Amino acid sequence: MRRLPLTGIAWTDRRVERLLGALACTVLALIAAMVVFVFSKAWPSFAHNGLAWFGGGGNVDRQLAAIFDSPANPNDYVYTLHAWPMLYATALLSGVAVLCGLVFALLCAVFIVEFAPERMRRVLEPAVRLLAAVPSVVYGLIGVLVLVPLVGNHVISAGMKRSVAYVVQLDGTSLLVGAAVLTVMVTPIMVAIVVDALRAVPRGWTEGAAALGVNRWRAMWTISVRAARPAIVAAAVLATARALGEAIMLAMVSGSVGFAPNPLDGVLFLFEPARPLAATIVDNAEGLSVVPFGQTIYAFAAVLLVSSLFLSLGGWAAKRPLKRYGLAAR
Amino acid sequence: MPRLTTRLALGAAAALALGAPAAAAAKTTITMSGSTSVAPLAAKLAKAYIKTHRGVGFKLLQGGSDVGISDVAHDRVTIGNSSRDPKPTDPPGLVFNKIARDAVCLITNDANPLGNLSTAQVQGIFSGAVRDWSGVPGTGGTIDLVGRTAASGTYDAFNKIFMGANRLSTTMAQKASNGLVQQTVKSDPNGIGYVSLAFTRGVHTVAYNGVSCNLRNAKSGQYGGVRNFFMVTRGAPTGATKKWIRWVQKNATAQQIVATDWVPLA
Numbered sequence: 049m050r051r052l053p054l055t056g057i058a059w060t061d062r063r064v065e066r067l068l069g070a071l072a073c074t075v076l077a078l079i080a081a082m083v084v085f086v087f088s089k090a091w092p093s094f095a096h097n098g099l100a101w102f103g104g105g106g107n108v109d110r111q112l113a114a115i116f117d118s119p120a121n122p123n124d125y126v127y128t129l130h131a132w133p134m135l136y137a138t139a140l141l142s143g144v145a146v147l148c149g150l151v152f153a154l155l156c157a158v159f160i161v162e163f164a165p166e167r168m169r170r171v172l173e174p175a176v177r178l179l180a181a182v183p184s185v186v187y188g189l190i191g192v193l194v195l196v197p198l199v200g201n202h203v204i205s206a207g208m209k210r211s212v213a214y215v216v217q218l219d220g221t222s223l224l225v226g227a228a229v230l231t232v233m234v235t236p237i238m239v240a241i242v243v244d245a246l247r248a249v250p251r252g253w254t255e256g257a258a259a260l261g262v263n264r265w266r267a268m269w270t271i272s273v274r275a276a277r278p279a280i281v282a283a284a285v286l287a288t289a290r291a292l293g294e295a296i297m298l299a300m301v302s303g304s305v306g307f308a309p310n311p312l313d314g315v316l317f318l319f320e321p322a323r324p325l326a327a328t329i330v331d332n333a334e335g336l337s338v339v340p341f342g343q344t345i346y347a348f349a350a351v352l353l354v355s356s357l358f359l360s361l362g363g364w365a366a367k368r369p370l371k372r373y374g375l376a377a378r
Numbered sequence: 379m380p381r382l383t384t385r386l387a388l389g390a391a392a393a394l395a396l397g398a399p400a401a402a403a404a405k406t407t408i409t410m411s412g413s414t415s416v417a418p419l420a421a422k423l424a425k426a427y428i429k430t431h432r433g434v435g436f437k438l439l440q441g442g443s444d445v446g447i448s449d450v451a452h453d454r455v456t457i458g459n460s461s462r463d464p465k466p467t468d469p470p471g472l473v474f475n476k477i478a479r480d481a482v483c484l485i486t487n488d489a490n491p492l493g494n495l496s497t498a499q500v501q502g503i504f505s506g507a508v509r510d511w512s513g514v515p516g517t518g519g520t521i522d523l524v525g526r527t528a529a530s531g532t533y534d535a536f537n538k539i540f541m542g543a544n545r546l547s548t549t550m551a552q553k554a555s556n557g558l559v560q561q562t563v564k565s566d567p568n569g570i571g572y573v574s575l576a577f578t579r580g581v582h583t584v585a586y587n588g589v590s591c592n593l594r595n596a597k598s599g600q601y602g603g604v605r606n607f608f609m610v611t612r613g614a615p616t617g618a619t620k621k622w623i624r625w626v627q628k629n630a631t632a633q634q635i636v637a638t639d640w641v642p643l644a
Contacts, residue, residue, distance in 0.1 A: 056381055107548045113528040120467040197565040206519035209568075213509040217549045219522040219566050300558075304551040319552070331554050334441055335529030337448030338467070 086350050092340070093347035096127035101347070102194070104132035108306030112332065116341045125340040135307035135351070138324035140223065140309070141302060142291040145230035150284055152231070153238035154273070160239070162244040162268050180236035188297030191229045196220040196301055204319050216320055224307055224318040226302025230294060234287035241286065245279030246272050278367045285363035289356055295326035304331065305317050325352055406618040411439035412446015412459030413531050414555045415480060415574040416607050420459055422635050423626055431625075434618055440555075441532030443463070447472065450610050454523030456619050458610040461531035474608040475615065477626050479641035480574055482535050482603040483591035485560070485581040489567040491516050494585040498542050503570065507518075513569065523550035524562045524571035532556065535605040536572045540586075576639040596641045604641065 057063070094101055111129050118126045160172055200220020209218045249272045257267035273280075303321020306328065311317050323331070325348045334339040397433055410420055417440050424436040446458030451469035464474050484500065486492050489509065495503075502508040503521060511518040525546065526533040537546070553559045556577040563569040563582050570600070575591065583591045595601040615623050626632050627643060636642045 056385075109528075109548060110545075110553060116528045118467075123404055192561070193565075200566055209520040210510070213520040214506075215549070217520065217522050217551070219551065219562075219569065221551065299554070304553055305549065331552065332529060334443075334445050334527065334554070336452075337444050340531075341529075 058261055066081065083353060085345055086353060087246065089343055090346035090350040091343075092125075093127055093129065093343045094207075094350075095130055101129060101131055102135060104128050105130040105229070106306070108133050111343070112306070112344070114340055115344055116335050116339065118340050120360075129342055129344055129347075131348070131351075132324075133306045134304055134323060134325050134328050134348070136308045137302070138292065138326075138355075139326035140286055140322060141226050141230055141298065141324050144227045145291050146284055146288050148180070148227070149231045149235040149238055149287060150280070153235050153242055153283065154280065156235075156239050157242035157246055158268055158273070160243050160247070161272075162264055164277065176236050176243075178238045180240055182233075183234055184294055184297045187229050187233050188300040191225055191297065191301035193201075194346045195225045195229065199225055199319070208316055212313070212316060212320075216305065218316070218319045221301055221303040221321050223302065225324050226298055229297065229301055230291055231296070233294070234291055237290065238283040238287050241283035242280055245276035248279075249275045277370045281363055281366045281370070285359055288359055292324075292352060292355060294324075295330040298332045299327035300323055302327065390633065405435050407435045407437055408457060408619060408622055409437040409439070409445075409455040410457045410459055410609070411441055411449045411455045412610075413443040413461040413607075414440050414557075415461040415532055415576070416459035416609075419478060419607065419636065419640055422638075423632055426635055427622065427625060428629055430631075431621075434622070438615075443534075444529050447610055450612055453612065456611070457623075460608045460610050461467065461605060462534040463606060463608075471613060473611050473614055473625070475611065475623050476606050476643065477609050477623070478607045478636045478643060479596065479604050480576075480607055481591055481593075481596040481601055482532060482539065482572055482605060483575055483640065484540075484570065484572055484584040484586060484603075485563050486516070486565045486570045486584055487563055487579060488580075488582050490570075491582045492516050492584045494588055496587055497540070497542075500586070501544045501624050504541060504546055504550070505544040508550060517566040520568060521570060522566050522568045523547055523548045524559050524566075524569050525552055526556075526559065526568050526572075527552045527554060531605075532572065532574060535603075539603050539605065540572070550568050593637070594641065607640070 071132070093196055106128075107132065108129070115126050115129065118124065156176075160169055160176075164172060190216035197220060199222060200218070203218065204218050204222075212218060246268075253271050253275070254267050257271055258264075262270075303323050305321050306323055309317050309322050313320065329345055329348050332345060336345060417438060421438055422454075424438065428434060428436065441449075443460040443462050446460055447468055448456070448458075449455045450458035451472060458472075460474065461480065463576060464472070484495060492514070493494070495514070503514060504523060504525075506523075508521065510520055514521075523546075525536070526610055551562065553562060556573045559571045559573050560577045560579075560581060564572045575593065575596065585591065589595050589601045591601055591603070596604050603618075609623055609626070611619060611623070614620075626636075633642045
């Protein structure tokens with residue numbers, strides 16, 4: 049039996065079981081402690097606003113400034129907040145990025161697995177995995193130094209800016225740039241997962257299709273992609289989780305005002321600024337020392353935690369009916 | 379288990395033996411956190427201080443004036459840097475040591491070199507009453523306002539000194555630091571914003587009420603938009619912290635460094 053050096057303890061099964069069990073329980077306890085901590089700090093903000101916290105009304109930035117300027121007396125703390133513009137921006141940016149990214153990722157993955165020539169595949173696959181590992185701040189820098197001035201000075205015309213000048217300023221930081229950079233950020237992760245899933249489809253299934261006279265594209269689409277649907281859902285869930293938590297990059301490129309873009313504005317909808325929850329936390333983290341302001345920021349964090357939970361549940365629920373015909377998903 | 383206890387005892391003794399000399403040679407570290415406007419000044423001063431004073435090390439963090447004040451009140455850092463005056467809502471027991479004064483400049487893009495802005499014009503632009511550059515004689519289309527978040531000392535200074543009783547427009551983009559405001563105005567021809575004097579490279583500074591925003595006018599008191607820089611300590615400073623703060627306030631080298639981009643006290 050191997051003995052631990054220096055102390056001479058033996059690696060018995062029971063000892064290892066208890067040690068690993070203790071480590072796993074520590075991790076669970078840490079997560080539970082973090083959730084309880086965030087909710088306990090965030091509770092006053094939800095208690096004072098009720099369900100109106102999630103609704104709209106008033107200007108979010110003015111409300112945050114009022115909370116920040118609360119008097120020192122705890123009885124006079126200001127908590128009024130209607131966070132709809134930020135919830136809307138979070139859902140919009142993450143949703144658009146993941147949907148566009150999923151389409152690209154699926155087509156790219158099919159190409160890599162089935163149609164790419166050997167030499168191209170040997171370059172493409174490591175490149176995609178490398179892109180998935182790039183820190184998001186790099187995308188943010190490229191966005192703020194190149195894309196935002198490009199959109200603000202050359203794509204948005206002066207007439208467009210004048211038409212909404214009394215409501216919002218269109219200076220380049222916009223939904224378009226935010227969603228574009230977010231899409232570029234989440235697509236490589238999805239490509240990597242879907243490629244692995246497509247490769248796991250048993251060869252016999254696609255060969256059987258070929259024997260029946262089906263061409264490669266049709267075999268890939270109707271058999272491999274269908275079989276890999278649980279993995280595609282898993283990839284989308286993972287990408288959405290990453291998109292929800294993206295703070296610094298979106299703070300730089302998607303806008304610095306708590307504004308809810310209006311879809312009825314037509315094309316201008318894409319050029320209007322939006323600031324998701326994580327970016328709001330990052331931009332306002334300086335004010336944590338003011339008690340009601342800190343509690344409001346914890347409330348944003350609590351909403352993000354709950355949305356991650358619902359995302360996981362949603363992913364699990366989406367995969368259940370797919371398990372009958374497909375491969376086991378990760 | 380005698381073998382186990384002997385080994386553990388040996389290990390503990392070895393750790394102590396290694397730790398003791400390290401503890402004996404420890405130097406005092408002064409940690410500072412707070413205002414992003416004070417940070418460049420604090421960094422330059424610290425670099426000069428360690429050249430002539432041994433046994434002191436510095437750690438400089440940022441986060442904004444309010445973070446600095448809160449950190450020093452909770453004893454997380456030795457000194458909190460603040461670019462705003464004390465507020466009644468600040469924690470009790472803090473001493474605000476003034477170390478320098480700083481000018482807040484109005485900046486526009488180089489493509490829109492405004493000569494001068496009066497108080498009424500600044501208030502009209504930043505409150506949203508004037509939305510187009512044609513309303514203020516300037517080049518460009520709609521005005522893009524760039525400012526700071528509510529928790530910033532520079533935001534506080536701008537509100538008090540320039541805006542008076544007027545409220546800032548809701549369309550203003552709220553950036554997290556001086557550097558981001560400078561960078562945004564640099565890349566947007568329609569932009570106008572406000573930054574600390576040290577952050578005006580690459581953009582055009584606008585004169586305020588006929589007085590241009592430079593060091594000379596800030597020192598002579600002619601420029602209207604000047605605010606105080608403080609190093610905040612919990613109670614009166616003592617020991618190494620006291621030596622450092624007195625050096626910053628009185629030493630000739632320190633005053634020379636302050637005089638490069640900021641207004642010395644003397």
